[in-house]
Amino acid sequence: MKINAIELFAGVGGFRIGLNHIKDFDKETGLAEEHGDWNFVWANQWEPSTKTQPAFDCYITRFGKENHINMDINKVNKKEIPDHTLLVGGFPCQDYSVARSLSNEMGIKGKKGVLWWDIVDVIFEKRPPFILLENVDRLLKSPASQRGRDFAVMLRTLDDLGYIVQWRMINAGEYGMPQRRRRVFIFATLKDTIYSKKIISINDKEEYLKSDGFFNDIFPIETENIIVKKKSLEEFVDAVDVSENYQGGKFLTTGLFINNIIINFNINEKSNEKTATLGEVIKDAEKFSNIDLENYLIEGEELEKxxxxxxxxxxxxxxxxxxxxxxxxxxxxxxxxxxxxxxTMLTSEGSLNRSTHIVFDKKLNKNRKITEVEAELLQMFPPNWTNTGMTKRQRYFMMGNALVTGVVSRIEHKLKSIIKQKNNQ
Structure with missing residues (x-):
């Protein structure tokens, strides 16, 4: 049984790669070899203020043009998006303060962080039973002037739309993946699904979150000496009230939100997996790239910089x-x-800045930048995935902006089993 999904802010397809366990693409057609149960019925990718759209061009090269839209999400008619069971997307972390429109007829809208409100508009119109989102870890404590407000606004908005929410900060490097990259994954489920009903009926929700939750059994944690903290958003009338008056502080690295009650704690990762290393990535990349590494060397005055x-x-x-x-x-x-x-790889990868990765190449006996293929493998993308006419700089940028697809692949089996429960509609 195929499960219909859509991908918002699709980039070059990280969520889709992870869910469908994509390892390669056809060298003649360029199309990805998808082996999973996820049928992506719609995807949207738009980069504002640019003449070209390299991320979208890469997406349709790998997945075809059908039902893939290159348009400002704010201008998309949300009612025309196909029905789907799962909505996925990684969206920018901005300022999510909110306000009512002058007439109050349009309800709550964002002053900034408008992309979040476009996600909300899609959810309102299409009511997907399951949502999986990804964001930077600072979301849990932003903005600096009102710690935790942004995430509180999101939680309250999802609750008002009829969802329960679980979240987890996951450092991919702690679980056998080749990059130390901390990202927050957010899993929201409609309250009338069988999955949500079971969680709502659990008496000891603290123990559920520690021993299982959606994330904590997939990415194991230490369960001793955990300090669980609770707080509530019940006192707030709506998301506007949360935005203006929330003073509850930052959110901890894993949590559960049901009917305005927050249960959360800071995790300590526990993994017995073999560590994946940058050196292994460099060795693997040799099989897939036929490039002149001399072009990546840094020496002389440049090395001094x-x-x-x-x-x-x-x-x-x-x-x-x-x-x-x-x-x-x-x-x-x-x-x-x-x-x-x-x-952690940033969008500035490859440029002359402090965050760019520099490795010592034993064969050349010199320092050099990592290659585009090495950057792809650090994000667990198929090698040469972004070799679709982009510049070298654009390829680095795409990987710095992507997610570690292995995290999504690890989540996929449990997510699929939850969705395929009978009578979950």
């Missing part, structure tokens, strides 16, 4: 207001260690 960027420093600076202060940052490993998972 990298050594400065990666090194510790204390610099006296003056702000625009005339205030003097000392900017400081610590030393980074240089080159990057090959016997550990890599550091």
């Amino acid at each position: 990298w050594e400065y960027l990666k090194g510790a420093k204390r610099i006296k600076r003056t702000s625009k207001s005339g205030h003097s202060y000392v900017f400081s940052e610590g030393n980074m490993s240089f080159p990057d260690p090959l016997d550990l998972p890599s550091r």
